[in-house]
Amino acid sequence: MVSILVGMDLMNRAKLDSIRNAGPAILPSVLNCDFGDLMAEVDRLRQAGAEILHLDVMDGHFVPNLTFGMPIVEGLRRHTDMPLDVHLMISDPLAYAKPMVEAGADLLTFHIEAVSDPVDVANKIRDLGVGVGVAINPATPLSSLDVCLGSVDMVLVMSVQAGFGGQSFNPVALERIRELRSRYPDLLLEIDGGINTETIGPAREAGCDLFVVGSAIISSDDYTAAVSELSDAMMSANGGAR
Ligand SMILES: O=C(CO)[C@@H](O)[C@H](O)COP(=O)(O)O
Numbered sequence: 001m002v003s004i005l006v007g008m009d010l011m012n013r014a015k016l017d018s019i020r021n022a023g024p025a026i027l028p029s030v031l032n033c034d035f036g037d038l039m040a041e042v043d044r045l046r047q048a049g050a051e052i053l054h055l056d057v058m059d060g061h062f063v064p065n066l067t068f069g070m071p072i073v074e075g076l077r078r079h080t081d082m083p084l085d086v087h088l089m090i091s092d093p094l095a096y097a098k099p100m101v102e103a104g105a106d107l108l109t110f111h112i113e114a115v116s117d118p119v120d121v122a123n124k125i126r127d128l129g130v131g132v133g134v135a136i137n138p139a140t141p142l143s144s145l146d147v148c149l150g151s152v153d154m155v156l157v158m159s160v161q162a163g164f165g166g167q168s169f170n171p172v173a174l175e176r177i178r179e180l181r182s183r184y185p186d187l188l189l190e191i192d193g194g195i196n197t198e199t200i201g202p203a204r205e206a207g208c209d210l211f212v213v214g215s216a217i218i219s220s221d222d223y224t225a226a227v228s229e230l231s232d233a234m235m236s237a238n239g240g241a242r
């Protein structure tokens with residue numbers, strides 16, 4: 001069991017490096033895809049050029065929406081070698097961190113609003129051998145992250161209130177990305193919510209590395225065209241804020 005865990009840790013750390021080196025990158029969220037055809041949806045996203053998957057885990061308690069847990073993550077892990085970026089919108093991230101890692105998560109992100117001791121949560125997730133991220137909702141003061149920024153690999157700046165796909169982009173996220181980028185030049189920054197061809201460029205100019213996109217891809221009839229248009233908008237923006 002120990003050697004299996006050690007092997008899994010090495011694999012997860014390698015995937016974390018590939019996430020870190022992928023930026024700037026588009027991460028499709030499967031939240032609004034066809035769950036009756038999930039693995040084919042993942043194949044379509046992969047063929048469209050996606051390299052990392054973003055998985056939105058919601059518990060119906062921290063957010064008023066319920067999605068999926070370890071069995072789906074584990075099924076996706078067996079189906080694809082893409083790194084799995086797991087966004088935990090749950091009230092008790094430590095209760096599920098180890099099972100999520102065992103299911104195949106490569107990067108586990110908890111919400112700052114959900115925990116009382118974010119340093120302890122970050123350290124315990126890191127000890128599982130995966131990358132650790134902290135997410136912040138638009139209404140939460142950015143200063144609440146200060147205590148744990150030295151303990152995480154990534155900050156996920158929410159550009160919508162966590163809970164649902166298809167919401168409108170909140171530009172407060174751009175100010176936050178700018179501020180975090182200027183204070184922490186090497187910190188991995190991800191943005192999530194309302195990212196489309198209009199918003200991805202400004203987010204890159206603000207200094208963001210990873211761009212989660214749900215409905216702007218999934219509501220398209222042609223995932224390849226959607227990813228390509230997003231990629232063009234992302235790459236033509238000046239990412240020099242870093
Ligand atoms: O975490 C969330 C929502 O809480 C996201 O990952 C959404 O799934 C992104 O969807 P769009 O806003 O791009 O439709």
Ligand SMILES: [Co+2]
Nearest residue numbers: 056087192212
């Ligand atoms: Co998300």
